[in-house]
Amino acid sequence: MELRQLQYFVQVAKLQHVTKAAEALHVAQSAVSRQIHRLEEELGVRLFMQKGRNVQLTPIGQLFLRRAEAILSDLDRSVMEIQEFLDPEVGEIRLGFPHSLGIHLVPQAVAAFRKLHPNVKFRFRQGMFASLIRDVIEAEVDLAFISPYPDKNENVSGEVVLTEELFAILPESHPLALENSIRLIDLKDENFVLFNSGYSLRMLVVDACKEAGFTPKIAFESEETDTIRGLVAAGMGVSLLPEMALFQTSSMMPASVKVTEPHVTRTIGLIRRAGEKKPAMVVQMFHSFLLEFFKNQYKTR
Structure with a gap:
């Protein structure tokens, strides 16, 4: 089976006319008829039946059309992907x-x-x-x-x-909100708002608190940075977030304070398949x- 046969078959099926398909393909009508005949012989089935001056797909032809279109579509997509692979400006x-x-x-x-x-x-x-x-x-x-x-x-x-520093975030009314820096142990009696289990920032904060000498009391959990910031700003607890998560994005923003003892950072990597x-x-x-x-x-x- 040749690619050309599939292309001719799909064109005839769409136009339901051999001559019109040949014109669209810019080839002789005899070439189209010959390739369709060879395809039917190879498959051992009739793909078309005559209907006046037009042709019509047989039931098995309709089934084959879906497969042929999928094959040609995959081929076109593959060619496009190769072109994009080779041309960095359109990938x-x-x-x-x-x-x-x-x-x-x-x-x-x-x-x-x-x-x-x-x-x-x-x-x-x-x-x-x-x-x-x-x-x-x-x-x-x-x-x-x-x-x-x-x-x-x-x-x-x-x-x-990038290696990024984490800051304590506190409600603006918190007694420590105006300090230049605090020790993490200063927050040992506070309720914490942290990411859900499975998030690396959660473990980073929990480990830092344990290094400071206490286990944080987790009052609220979330999957969203915005939610954590909002809950802290609303007075529901405290947390630690990276500096780049503290850019102004809403009207409710908590105070942020530098943390010492321990100095908490996170690494950001760029990875690819080894x-x-x-x-x-x-x-x-x-x-x-x-x-x-x-x-x-x-x-x-």
């Missing part, structure tokens, strides 16, 4: 990231990249630490921002692009751009 980048980076960092980086390459498309996927690792390994995304950087996972490779030798050119270009972007825009430690 697509699949980028994963945790929710906390979607407020400021990811939009800022993507916007800066698209100023230079406006035709590049992006497909985003947000997730938690484990799901982002899985998405990278299973090739659901090309690159992913992740925190903390998974330096012991052999299935991914990458680099730390051992991948030839990612699409647009992905290579974006990866190089991001490394330079963080080098110029942020302090990388």
Whole structure:
């Protein structure tokens, strides 16, 4: 079976006329008839039946048409993907990231990249630490921002692009809200508003509190940075959030205070599949751009 036979078959099926199909394909009518006949012989079935001057699909022809169209569609998509792979200016980048980076960092980086390459498309996927690792390994995304950087996972490779400080967030009416800095132990009697289980920021805060000498009392849990900020601002508790999660995005914003003893930070990494030798050119270009972007825009430690 030849690709040309499928193309001729689909065209005849759509137009229900051999001559019109030949004209649309810019070939002789005899060539179309010959290829359709060979296709029917190879399949051992009749795909068309005559209906006046037109032709009409047989029931088995209707079934075969769906399959043939799917094959040609997949082929067209493959050709397009190859063209995009080779041309970084028209490709697509699949980028994963945790929710906390979607407020400021990811939009800022993507916007800066698209100023230079406006035709590049992006497909985003947000997730938690484990799901982002899985998405990278299973090739659901090309690159992913992740925190903390998974330096012991052999299935991914990458680099730390940013080390970010975490700040205590308090209701504006809190007695410590106007301090320049506080020790984490100062919050041992407070209710904490934290991310749900499975989020890396939750474990980071819990571990920091234990290092300070206490286990935090978790009063509220959420999956959204905005919700945590809002609950703290409303006086429901305290929390720790990264600096980039504290940009003004609503009318209800908590006070933020530097934390000492311990100094709490998180690493942000950029990861990809380990051992991948030839990612699409647009992905290579974006990866190089991001490394330079963080080098110029942020302090990388």
